[in-house]
Each structure stands twice: as C-alpha cells, then as structure tokens.
Amino acid sequence: MSTPDLTPVDATGSTDTVTLSRADLQRITDACDRAAAGEFEARIVGLASHPSLSGLARSINQLLDLSDAFVREAAAAMRQCGSDRFHRPVLLRGMPGAFRHSARTINQAGRKMRQSSESLSYVATLAAENATNVSSVAAACEELNASGTEIARQAQDSSKQGHEVVETVGAAEGAVRQLSDAAEKVGRIIRVITTIAEQTHMLALNATIEAARAGEAGRGFAVVAREVKELSRNAAEATDQIVKQVERMHANVDEVVGHIKSVDAAVEHMAQSASAISQSVSEQVAATREISANIASVTQNSQQVSRSIGSVKGSDGTESAA
Amino acid sequence: MENASNQRNSGDSLMRRPTVQPTGREVTFGEDELIVSKTDLAGVVTYANDVFLRVSGYSEVEIIGKPHNIIRHPDMPRTVFKLLWDTIQSGEEIFAYVVNLAKNGDHYWVFAHVTPSVDAHGAVVGYHSSRRVPYPDALPKVRALYKTLCDIERSQPDPRSALEAGTRAVHETLAAKRCDYSQFVFSLSERTAMDLSV
Ligand SMILES: Cc1cc2nc3c(=O)[nH]c(=O)nc-3n(C[C@H](O)[C@H](O)[C@H](O)COP(=O)(O)O)c2cc1C
Numbered sequence A: 001m002s003t004p005d006l007t008p009v010d011a012t013g014s015t016d017t018v019t020l021s022r023a024d025l026q027r028i029t030d031a032c033d034r035a036a037a038g039e040f041e042a043r044i045v046g047l048a049s050h051p052s053l054s055g056l057a058r059s060i061n062q063l064l065d066l067s068d069a070f071v072r073e074a075a076a077a078m079r080q081c082g083s084d085r086f087h088r089p090v091l092l093r094g095m096p097g098a099f100r101h102s103a104r105t106i107n108q109a110g111r112k113m114r115q116s117s118e119s120l121s122y123v124a125t126l127a128a129e130n131a132t133n134v135s136s137v138a139a140a141c142e143e144l145n146a147s148g149t150e151i152a153r154q155a156q157d158s159s160k161q162g163h164e165v166v167e168t169v170g171a172a173e174g175a176v177r178q179l180s181d182a183a184e185k186v187g188r189i190i191r192v193i194t195t196i197a198e199q200t201h202m203l204a205l206n207a208t209i210e211a212a213r214a215g216e217a218g219r220g221f222a223v224v225a226r227e228v229k230e231l232s233r234n235a236a237e238a239t240d241q242i243v244k245q246v247e248r249m250h251a252n253v254d255e256v257v258g259h260i261k262s263v264d265a266a267v268e269h270m271a272q273s274a275s276a277i278s279q280s281v282s283e284q285v286a287a288t289r290e291i292s293a294n295i296a297s298v299t300q301n302s303q304q305v306s307r308s309i310g311s312v313k314g315s316d317g318t319e320s321a322a
Numbered sequence B: 001m002e003n004a005s006n007q008r009n010s011g012d013s014l015m016r017r018p019t020v021q022p023t024g025r026e027v028t029f030g031e032d033e034l035i036v037s038k039t040d041l042a043g044v045v046t047y048a049n050d051v052f053l054r055v056s057g058y059s060e061v062e063i064i065g066k067p068h069n070i071i072r073h074p075d076m077p078r079t080v081f082k083l084l085w086d087t088i089q090s091g092e093e094i095f096a097y098v099v100n101l102a103k104n105g106d107h108y109w110v111f112a113h114v115t116p117s118v119d120a121h122g123a124v125v126g127y128h129s130s131r132r133v134p135y136p137d138a139l140p141k142v143r144a145l146y147k148t149l150c151d152i153e154r155s156q157p158d159p160r161s162a163l164e165a166g167t168r169a170v171h172e173t174l175a176a177k178r179c180d181y182s183q184f185v186f187s188l189s190e191r192t193a194m195d196l197s198v
Helices: A022-036 A054-082 A097-313 B002-009 B012-016 B050-056 B078-089 B139-154 B159-177 B181-187 B190-197
Strands: B035-039 B045-048 B094-101 B107-118 B124-132
Touching: A022 A054, A054 A097, A054 B035, A054 B050, A054 B107, A054 B124, B035 B050, B045 B050, B078 B094, B078 B107, B078 B139, B078 B159, B094 B139, B094 B181, B139 B159, B159 B181
Parallel strands: none
Antiparallel strands: B035 B045, B035 B124, B094 B107, B107 B124
C-alpha cells in the first residue's frame, strides 16, 4: 500500500513524518468536498484513535458540527419567525466567533420582525375597529337619510296645507267684506227711513197746528196728530240705535279683516318656511347620500387593509412555507 | 419511516441497552461545547463527536452502530421520547431537556436540539442532535415535571396506557399554560429569551 507523506511542523518547530493510507485520505477529502458543496452530513468516523490523524479528523468534524448545527438552527429560527412565532432564538450557547455573531444578527432580525408583526396586529385591530365604526356611521347615515326624506315630505305637506289655508282665509275675507257691504246698504236704507221720520214729524207738527186752529172740530184730529208725532219720535230713536249698531258692526268687520290679514301673512310665512325646510332637507339628504357613498368606499378600503394584513400575517403560515 | 420506527422499537431496548447502574453522580461539560450525534432513520448512532465520547465515556467503536438509547437514563419519561420521535418524524425540530447515563453510571443533563437530516431532494435520511449545557434555572422545573410524568407512567398497567396517560398529562400542562410544546420549552428558562435580546 503506497502511503503519501505529510510533514507537519509541531509547536516546537521540529518536524516528524506522519503516514496515512490512501483510503483515510480519501475519506477526509470526501467529507471536505461534500461540505464544500454545502452538505454537512458527512463526518470522519473511525479515526478517533488514529495515532496521528485523530486531531485532524476531530478538527474537521468540529467544523462540520458547528456549520451543521448553525445551519439547522438558523433555518429553524427563521422558519418560526416566518410563521409569526418569535419565542425561539438561535441559541448562542456553543456558537463561537462568526457563528455567534450571525446568530445574534438573526436574533436581532427576529426581534424586529416581532415588533413589525405586533404593530401589524395593532393596525389590524384598528382596521377592524374602523370597519365597525364606519359601518355604524353608514347605518346612522341611512337613518338620517330616511328621516330627512320624511321631514322633506312633511314639510312639503305643510307647505301645501299652508297654501290651502291661505286660500280659505282669502275666501273668509271675501265673505266678511260682503257682510260689510250689506251693512253699508243697511246704513243707506236707515238714512232714508230717518228722513221719512223727520218729514213725518214735521207733518205731525203742522197737523197739530191745523187742528188747534180748527178748534173743537179739530180735537180728534189733534189726538191723531199727537200719536203720529209720538210714532215718528219712536222711529227716529229706533233708527238712531240701528245706526249705532251698524257703526259697531263696521268696526267689528274692520277688526276681523285685520285679523284675517295677519293670519294670512302668518300662514304665508309658514308656507314659505315649510318650503325652505323642504329645500334644505333635500339638500341634506343629497349630502348624506354622498357621505354614504364615501363611507362605502372607506369600508371597502378598510376591508382591503384587513385582508392585506391577514395575508401578510397568514395565520395558516402559508407564506412562511416558501 | 413507519418501518424505521418499528425497527427502532422492536428488540432494541432489550437487546442493546446495557445494564448500567446509575451512580447518582452528575458530570457536566463546557458551556462553549456542543455534544453532537447523528443517527439513521431507526435511531442507530452513525456519528458521535469527541465531546459526546468524552462525556458519555464510550469510545467511538462502542457507540457507532448502537441504538441511541444506549445512554438512556431511567429517570427520563417515555412520554418525552415519544414526543421527540413524533415530532422529528413529522419533519419538525424539537428541543428537550434530557438526562443521559454515561457508561460508568454517572449522569449529565443536556438541552437537546433534534432535527431531521434531509438530502438534496428533501428526503429525510437520518436525524441529528446537538446538545448544550442546560440553563440551570430550567432544571428544577424539568426535574419536577419528569418525576410527575414517570409517576403517571408507572401508575399505568401497561406501556401503551402509560404513554397515553403521560401524553395526556403533557397536553394538559400545555393547555393550562396556553402554549405549544416549543413555546413551553423555551419558557422554562429566562436565558433562552435573553438570547433574543443580546
Ligand atoms: C438524533 C437523536 C438523538 C437522540 N439522543 C438521545 C439522547 O441523548 N438520550 C436518550 O436517552 N435518547 C436519545 N434519543 C432517543 C432514543 O432514540 C430513544 O428513543 C430513547 O433513548 C428512549 O429509548 P427507549 O425507547 O428504548 O426507552 C435520540 C434520538 C435521536 C433520533
């Protein structure tokens, strides 16, 4: 069996010769080649008690063990982070030098991921809350819309009724005016009657004078003339009273007309307010409708946010499996 | 894989486990050291590093080709190993506090990380474990838990119901703590959390 020579230098600087079989050399080379290809399964077994190679085998195995352990740990720790689980650091114990440094870096990244994940969860909570708020605002808008429409309808009704009242009041005013006209006519008739009563009184006076001149023969006539005088005085008194009544009636009618005028003005005013209300409520309803439309898009947006967060956090961990 | 685990269970324990009497003496290893071993799919040791050999007291020749239960300590609940095998056979990693028995009967505690080894095509070709000196603040809790589990297992009439009862107890513990096993293991020590913050 041909044995290649290795000539190591030991700590004291002296050199001695180590012999190893081609098979051993091949095993060592194989393990190193596989490691160089990124595979850390191979180990050098069977040289643990070799007089001169145990140290080399141990060193290579240690290197492989560390690389192997680190790769497994780093991958597992990151995989957990990818599934939103942050309890598992790469353990620093037993990891020297650059491995330890990298482990720290990974753990720091894990901490950052945890923070982002937590803020994302917080945002998700807010988004969900938002969605609830928005939908209650939407419901309120809906109600506002309904009641606005109802108010507009009622305002239109009262405006219409107001107009009706104005017409009725107009008719009443006409009737009262006719009454006033009739009273006027009564007044004119009374003046005729008054004139007749005055003339009758004069006639009665003349008749009395004529009866006195006739003496005994005119006595009976004088009685009649007195009676007529009496009657005409009564008639004059009655007409006086009627005139006073008619004047009072006039005053009353004027008063009624005044009242009707102010009712008319009030109702007119009411009708105007009602249509103003109807108008502004209609505008409000339109505005509310616009708000509702905006809210619908806000709702959609916040649902989108929730969905996006859901897919990032992936409770099923699908995106972490990649 | 089913086959492999059947192989593992049939005969190994009786045939292979040497009758080492525990001495009750505890040995440790360096905080900067890793105890590493690899097994085939059946749990037969294919590699043990120098720290493994030193701490367990076995030579490479004595350990390679033997089932891993060669260093099994009687204080370890079977439930824990069932959980270990169930987890790695489903392709996941597992961390576990384990007490092992050295060749001379001394024991040593480790914080073990066990993972499947996959080839370039993603097929599982074996298992790997690296072990660290355990975090001391976790050990009292672990000891108490393992004692409880061993008691539960012993109270059962047969091995099968022992495993069932032990597994149920583990699930109840996790449910009470509202976490899964991995979170539970990491919660046992303040130190593991500290590694996240340094
Ligand atoms: C990679 C790997 C490493 C293991 N390391 C240990 C160990 O350090 N100690 C141990 O008792 N069992 C270890 N086991 C578990 C054993 O295979 C076995 O399940 C356990 O010792 C229980 O043995 P038993 O089923 O004969 O009771 C390991 C298994 C695997 C796959």
